[in-house]
Every structure is written in structure tokens, then in C-alpha cells.
Amino acid sequence: MENHTTKSHHPGYSTYFFVWLALLAFTSITVTVAGISLGKYTMLVALGIAAIKSALVINIFMHIKFEEKIFKVFLALSFFTLLIIFILTSFDIIYR
Amino acid sequence: MANGNTVAENFYHQSTNKHKGILSWLLTVDHKRIGLMYLVSVLTFFLVGVIIGILMRLELIAPGKQLMEAQTYNSLFTLHGVIMIFLFIIPGLPAVFGNFFLPIQLGARDVAFPRLNLLSWYVYVVGAILALVSLFLPGGPIDTGWTFYVPYSVRSTTNVSLAIFAAFILGFSSILTGINFVTTVHRLRAPGMSFFKMPLFVWATYATAWIQIIATPVVGITILLVMIERAFGVGIFDPALGGDPILFQHLFWIYSHPAVYIMILPAMGVVSEIIPTFSRRTIFGYRAIAMSSLAIAFVGYLVWAHHMFTSGMSDTARWIFSLLTFIVALPSGVKVFNWVATMYKGSIDPKPQFLWVMKFIFLFSIGGLTGLVLGSLATDIHVHDTYFVVAHFHYVMFGGTGTIFFAALHYWFPKMFGKMYNDRLARIAVALYFIGFNMLYFPKFILGYMGMPRRYYDYLPQFEPLQRISTVGSWILAGTIFFIIGYLIHALVKGKKATSNPWGGVTLEWHIPSPPPLENFKEIPTVTHEPYDFSQLKEMKNE
Numbered sequence: 001m002e003n004h005t006t007k008s009h010h011p012g013y014s015t016y017f018f019v020w021l022a023l024l025a026f027t028s029i030t031v032t033v034a035g036i037s038l039g040k041y042t043m044l045v046a047l048g049i050a051a052i053k054s055a056l057v058i059n060i061f062m063h064i065k066f067e068e069k070i071f072k073v074f075l076a077l078s079f080f081t082l083l084i085i086f087i088l089t090s091f092d093i094i095y096r
Numbered sequence: 097m098a099n100g101n102t103v104a105e106n107f108y109h110q111s112t113n114k115h116k117g118i119l120s121w122l123l124t125v126d127h128k129r130i131g132l133m134y135l136v137s138v139l140t141f142f143l144v145g146v147i148i149g150i151l152m153r154l155e156l157i158a159p160g161k162q163l164m165e166a167q168t169y170n171s172l173f174t175l176h177g178v179i180m181i182f183l184f185i186i187p188g189l190p191a192v193f194g195n196f197f198l199p200i201q202l203g204a205r206d207v208a209f210p211r212l213n214l215l216s217w218y219v220y221v222v223g224a225i226l227a228l229v230s231l232f233l234p235g236g237p238i239d240t241g242w243t244f245y246v247p248y249s250v251r252s253t254t255n256v257s258l259a260i261f262a263a264f265i266l267g268f269s270s271i272l273t274g275i276n277f278v279t280t281v282h283r284l285r286a287p288g289m290s291f292f293k294m295p296l297f298v299w300a301t302y303a304t305a306w307i308q309i310i311a312t313p314v315v316g317i318t319i320l321l322v323m324i325e326r327a328f329g330v331g332i333f334d335p336a337l338g339g340d341p342i343l344f345q346h347l348f349w350i351y352s353h354p355a356v357y358i359m360i361l362p363a364m365g366v367v368s369e370i371i372p373t374f375s376r377r378t379i380f381g382y383r384a385i386a387m388s389s390l391a392i393a394f395v396g397y398l399v400w401a402h403h404m405f406t407s408g409m410s411d412t413a414r415w416i417f418s419l420l421t422f423i424v425a426l427p428s429g430v431k432v433f434n435w436v437a438t439m440y441k442g443s444i445d446p447k448p449q450f451l452w453v454m455k456f457i458f459l460f461s462i463g464g465l466t467g468l469v470l471g472s473l474a475t476d477i478h479v480h481d482t483y484f485v486v487a488h489f490h491y492v493m494f495g496g497t498g499t500i501f502f503a504a505l506h507y508w509f510p511k512m513f514g515k516m517y518n519d520r521l522a523r524i525a526v527a528l529y530f531i532g533f534n535m536l537y538f539p540k541f542i543l544g545y546m547g548m549p550r551r552y553y554d555y556l557p558q559f560e561p562l563q564r565i566s567t568v569g570s571w572i573l574a575g576t577i578f579f580i581i582g583y584l585i586h587a588l589v590k591g592k593k594a595t596s597n598p599w600g601g602v603t604l605e606w607h608i609p610s611p612p613p614l615e616n617f618k619e620i621p622t623v624t625h626e627p628y629d630f631s632q633l634k635e636m637k638n639e
Contacts (some may be wrong), residue, residue: 003613070282081310088398088416089346095410 011060019060026053106514112210125210126346126614128559132512133217138192138583141183141224147178153536153570159555168551169572170239173551175231177242185497189362190218190308191273193504194301194511198277201295202603203286203623205615208279216272223266230258243352246333246344250325257323264319267312270358274308277301282392284549286604288623292585295603295627299501302363304392307354307361311397315351318344338506347409349400357390357396359493361389363500364431367453370507371435372433373601374450375442378628379637381434388427395424402471406480412438414473421471428464432457437628447599448522451502455530459495462486466541466603481551484544490537502529502580509584510594517587525583528576602632 030049039046059065064075107128111120121129130342132422150251152172155163177407182242207213213448231237238259240249249256281302294302321332321345331337331345379385401409401417435457444450466488479485510516539562544550548559555563602625608616625632 047519078310084397085314085350089350090403091416092342092346092401092409092413095412 010066015060019056021054022056099232105613106609106611107614108611111272112614118504121210123214125206125214125561127195127207127210128512128612129163129200130213130217131192131194134191134220135197137217137221138184138188139271141179142188143581145176145179145184145537145576146577147269148172150570150574152176153567155553156555157567157602158564159557159560161554162599164365167236167239169553170551171231171237174238175242176327177241178227178238179264180493182354183220183227185359186266186270186495187220187273188359188497189366189504190277190301190358191216191269193297193366193508194277194304197488197605198298198301199284200608200612200616201298201603202280202284203617203621204280204284205617206618207276208283212272213276216269216271216276219265219272220269223262223264223269227259227262227264228403230255230262233258241600243348246321246322246325246339246341246349249322250334251395257326260322261320264316267316267319270308271312274305274312276310277305281305286620286623291430292386292459293623293625293627294386296368296379296382296385296389297362297365298370300361300389303389304361305395306625307393308359311351311354313359314347315355318347321347342404342407342409344560345404346401346409349403350397352394353403354393355398356393356492359497361392362495363456364389365394365479366500366504366507367435367456368431369601370453370503371438371605372451372628372630373599374445374447374453375439376445376600377438377442378626378630379434382435382628383443384430384627385434388430391427391430392424394426395420399424400500402476405473405476418471418473424469425464425468432461448519449503449507449599451523451526452499452506455526456496456499456503459499459533461493463491463495466491471576481549482544483540483548486507486550487537487540487544490540495537498583499529499533505584507599508605509587510598511605511610511612513588513589513591514594515587516594516598517584517591521579521583525576525580528572528579531570532569532574532576536566536573537569539563539566562576598631599637600630602630602636603627607636 002089030046033042033045033049058075064071107126112125113120113123113130115123122134123135124130151163152169154167186229195207195213199205233255235255237254238252238256239254240252240256243255244260244263249260281294281298302600324330324335325332325337325339329337331339333341335338335341368379368385399417399421401413402421405414405418446454463494466484469479470488506522507519540548543559543562543566546559594610596609598610600604604621604623605612606620
């Protein structure tokens with residue numbers, strides 16, 4: 001299995017810096033939104049922001065964006081499992 | 097490859113480091129030595145769990161106080177569960193036999209990350225030590241049951257935080273092993289070893305590794321949340337603080353139900369190795385068995401809340417999870433039917449290992465079928481939290497995985513240690529284990545049906561005869577376990593030298609000397625045969 005290519009795809013420091021700023025911005029949005037009453041959308045908004053932050057970290061800091069397809073498939077599998085867990089748990093939360 | 101290895105050519109005499117004696121083991125990165133280190137640790141904790149089990153059964157030999165106070169009994173059943181689940185049955189097959197045989201069956205020299213492999217053993221040991229330390233610190237041993245249910249686990253004054261932190265650390269050991277195995281399967285297969293030429297034990301261990309990686313973090317987070325709640329009084333699970341106790345049960349079982357498959361899948365893999373070898377026939381439905389491992393791993397994520405039918409969750413969730421639970425029977429059935437079909441018209445050699453597997457199919461089927469009683473909402477409400485549940489999961493876990501742990505030990509013992517054990521003693525052990533096991537656990541089905549609640553220190557006088565039979569069964573079963581360990585240790589010291597292929601297996605571990613050399617293969621083999629192609633046997637004899 002020596003065909004593992006080691007192409008250099010490292011983004012520059014500026015990308016890391018801007019992603020970091022974006023993460024800080026999203027964190028402050030999370031904190032701000034927590035103080036506003038959004039009713040049943042509260043959790044949805046919090047999860048949405050968290051998902052965007054995770055996507056930035058996973059793609060840029062953890063390099064998944066630049067990796068082989070198989071890593072992306074495995075990551076998708078994990079997300080799919082998480083999604084199923086969320087949906088199945090909601091059958092309890094929503095109908096309780 | 098003939099069995100002509102001299103003493104100096106096996107991994108016991110070849111070290112991966114410059115040290116000698118105990119240090120050469122403690123600093124080794126050889127997957128086989130690490131597997132053996134796991135074997136010793138796992139068996140030690142298993143015996144501790146067995147002794148605790150015997151003490152509990154002695155207490156229950158008659159109604160009223162016999163040996164200990166109720167609080168001691170509460171701690172003992174918690175410890176028995178924690179030790180057996182986290183220290184024996186979860187790491188048992190993957191960390192011992194997976195470590196030893198997965199790289200060899202793939203035609204690799206080691207796992208993908210040998211140092212990480214050693215680290216996983218140390219993490220396991222640290223977790224185990226913390227669990228033991230928690231017993232002796234002020235506050236006393238944990239008394240919550242192995243499921244750590246809130247709100248009691250948040251309020252209990254015993255050493256809950258340290259004990260669950262130990263479980264948190266043990267989880268890391270499991271994750272590291274999982275990462276290692278997935279990477280090894282993807283990166284280190286020998287030339288010609290396509291995915292569908294991998295032995296079924298490898299398939300099962302691969303599916304298990306995925307569960308270890310994906311599910312274990314959930315219990316890790318859950319444990320941290322309980323610790324935060326205990327330390328800072330944050331209302332996450334305790335309803336008195338505004339928390340949701342059912343949320344804990346969801347999170348706990350989102351891990352712990354897939355963990356049931358971490359326990360049973362490698363056992364099913366071992367069964368798929370032993371049956372073809374002793375039937376001298378290629379496995380029936382190879383792809384179906386391989387895919388059913390993945391299917392069980394996947395469906396295992398969808399059924400966790402069947403542990404919670406009486407917890408107060410919504411009716412909608414209850415029927416959905418009940419329905420999903422029955423789906424697990426499909427891939428499990430695929431395996432059982434294929435195993436039986438493999439034996440059909442085979443040239444069966446009923447060696448002890450094969451008898452262990454037959455016993456597994458019998459005991460596991462009882463465990464599985466009584467699972468249907470528990471998976472159905474109406475009947476579950478009648479028998480939930482009774483001895484029926486205790487009997488069910490002991491048939492599945494101990495009758496299933498525990499039995500196969502001994503089957504695997506008997507099957508691979510000559511390869512691991514280069515020695516043969518006494519066949520007659522092994523046959524006696526199979527019979528005694530079967531008698532002891534059923535005497536110990538079958539009365540619990542009846543007791544549970546009659547209404548005996550689990551985890552109770554005392555009971556009504558009408559339960560005494562069955563409780564007494566169960567206690568006598570525990571003596572037979574525990575005696576058999578010590579008997580097995582006794583004749584295996586005797587074989588280690590005085591057993592005859594094993595040949596490279598004493599059972600006539602054809603997977604790659606039977607192509608190399610017993611015990612294997614360091615790095616397993618002089619040259620990495622090129623795989624040309626199907627994994628269970630017994631026409632290779634003639635070629636192997638000529639080698």
C-alpha cells in the first residue's frame with residue numbers, strides 16, 4: 001500500500017488565522033443567542049452554529065478537506081450514525 | 097512452512113527492545129506479547145469477578161443475612177458488573193485474540209501502530225488500578241450498579257466519581273485498540289488479501305473496531321457530565337436540579353448497547369473460524385457472514401432504548417425501539433444458519449474446541465430467544481428488572497462471549513504457547529461447564545418470571561429452592577473455570593510440543609510455526625486461496 005500520496009496541501013497561516021477568527025465569532029454568536037428567547041428553535045440554532053464550527057475545525061485544522069476519499073467516507077459514516085441517534089432520541093423527546 | 101523453529105526463533109525469545117526479563121515485556125511493541133499481557137490482565141480480573149459472584153451467590157443461599165450486610169452486597173454486584181463488563185468481556189476477545197491473531201491472519205508483521213497498541217494496555221491498567229483504588233478510599237466502594245443510573249449516582253456518597261472516571265479511562269483503551277485494528281485492516285493486508293479473502297474473525301474484529309471508535313466517546317462524555325454534576329451541582333441529569341434522568345439512560349445505552357456487540361461480534365468471528373476447521377469444509381455463505389457482522393454493528397446503534405421500556409420515555413419511542421430490536425435477529429439468524437449449513441455434510445471432528453462452539457450456539461440461542469421476550473413491550477413490563485433479565489444477559493454474555501473466550505483459548509492455545517493440553521480433561525471441562533452454567537442461570541429465568549427482582553439482598557421464602565440450586569451451580573461453574581486454568585497452566589509447563597497446525601486449520605496463523613516468530617513471517621505471504629479453502633491442507637503438509 002505504498003501508493004499513499006503525500007502531496008502538500010497545507011493551507012497558509014492566514015487561512016488558519018481567519019478560521020480561528022470565524023470560530024471566535026461563532027462562539028460569541030452562541031453566547032449572544034443563548035440570551036435571546038427563540039422558543040423551540042433554540043436548540044436548532046445552537047446545533048446549527050455548532051455544526052458550522054465543527055465543519056471548520058474538521059476540514060481545515062484536521063485536514064479532512066485535503067485527505068483521501070476514504071477518510072471522508074468514514075467521517076460521513078460517523079455523522080450518519082450521529083444523525084440517526086439524534087432522530088431516534090427525538091422520538092422520545094418530542095412525543096413524551 | 098514446517099514447524100522446524102528452534103527455541104530461539106519464537107517471539108518469547110526474540111524481543112523488540114534491548115531489555116531482558118520483565119522489562120522486555122513491559123516495553124514490548126510486539127502485538128503477540130501485548131495480546132498475552134492483555135490475556136493475563138483480563139483473566140486476573142475475570143477471576144476476581146468470579147470470586148465476587150460466588151460471594152454473592154453464597155449470600156443468597158438462604159433468605160436473610162448470611163455473610164454480609166446489604167450495603168456490602170450492593171457494592172459487590174456493582175463491582176461484579178463493572179469488572180466483568182469493562183475489564184473482562186469488552187477487552188476480552190478483541191484485545192487478547194484480536195491483538196495476537198488479527199495481524200497474523202492478515203499476513204502482517206504487526207498492527208499498524210505498535211506503540212499505540214502498548215499504550216492501550218497501559219491505559220487499561222491505569223483504568224483498572226483507579227477502579228480498584230476507588231474501593232479503598234473513604235466513602236467506600238461504588239454501589240450504583242454497573243449502569244451508574246442517575247439521580248442515584250449523582251447523590252450517592254460512595255466513590256462514584258473515581259469509579260466512573262476509571263470507566264472513562266478504560267474507554268480510551270478500547271478506542272485506541274479500535275483505531276489500530278481499523279487501520280491495520282485497511283493498510284497492512286498481505287498482497288492478494290482482498291477484503292473478501294479476509295478470515296471471518298478479522299471481519300468481525302473489524303466491525304467491532306468501528307463500534308469501539310464511534311460508540312465509546314458517547315459514554316465518555318456521559319461520564320464526564322455525571323462527574324460535573326456531582327462536583328459542581330450543574331443540573332444535567334438530576335430532576336431536583338432541573339435535569340433529565342432519562343437523558344442519562346439514552347446516552348448511557350447509546351454506548352452500552354453497541355457495546356453488547358463489541359462483546360459478541362468477535363465471539364461470532366471465532367465461531368466462524370472453529371466450525372470450518374473442525375468440519376473440514378469451507379464456510380457456508382462467507383459473504384453473508386461477513387456482511388452480517390457489519391449489519392449487526394450498524395443495527396446495534398438503532399436499538400438502545402429497549403433497555404428503557406419502563407423508564408418513562410414516550411410510547412412512540414417504545415414501539416419504535418421494540419420494532420427495531422427485532423431487526424437484530426435477522427443478521428444474527430444469518431450467522432447461525434450459515435454455521436449450521438457449514439457443518440452439513442462436513443467431516444466433523446468433535447474436538448473440545450468444536451464442542452465449546454456447539455455449547456455456545458445452544459446457550460446463545462437461549463439468550464437470544466429470551467431476548468425476544470424482553471424486546472416485546474408487553475412481556476418486558478412483566479419481567480423487567482427481575483432475575484429473568486439477569487438470566488438473559490448472562491446467557492448472552494457469559495454463555496455467548498464467555499464460552500467463546502474459552503473456545504478461542506483452547507483453539508489457539510497451541511499456536512500461542514507452542515504446547516498441547518490434555519484433550520480428555522478439556523472434554524470433561526466442556527461438560528462440567530455446561531452443567532454448572534445451566535444450574536446457575538436457568539433457575540433465574542423461573543425466579544424472574546415468579547417475580548424475584550434483580551439486585552435484591554433478600555428474598556421471599558418460596559424462592560429458596562431455586563436460589564439454592566443456582567448457588568450450587570455457581571460452585572460447579574467456578575470450580576470448572578479453575579480446573580480449566582489449572583490444566584492449561586499444567587500444559588504450559590509440561591505439555592507436549594505443538595506442531596504448527598495441530599487442528600488442520602488453513603488461515604494464515606496455521607502456516608507459521610507454533611509459537612510464531614517475532615514479526616510472524618520470514619517473507620510476507622502472497623494470498624492466492626480463499627480463506628477457508630481446505631484443498632490447501634495437502635500443500636501445507638508438503639511445505
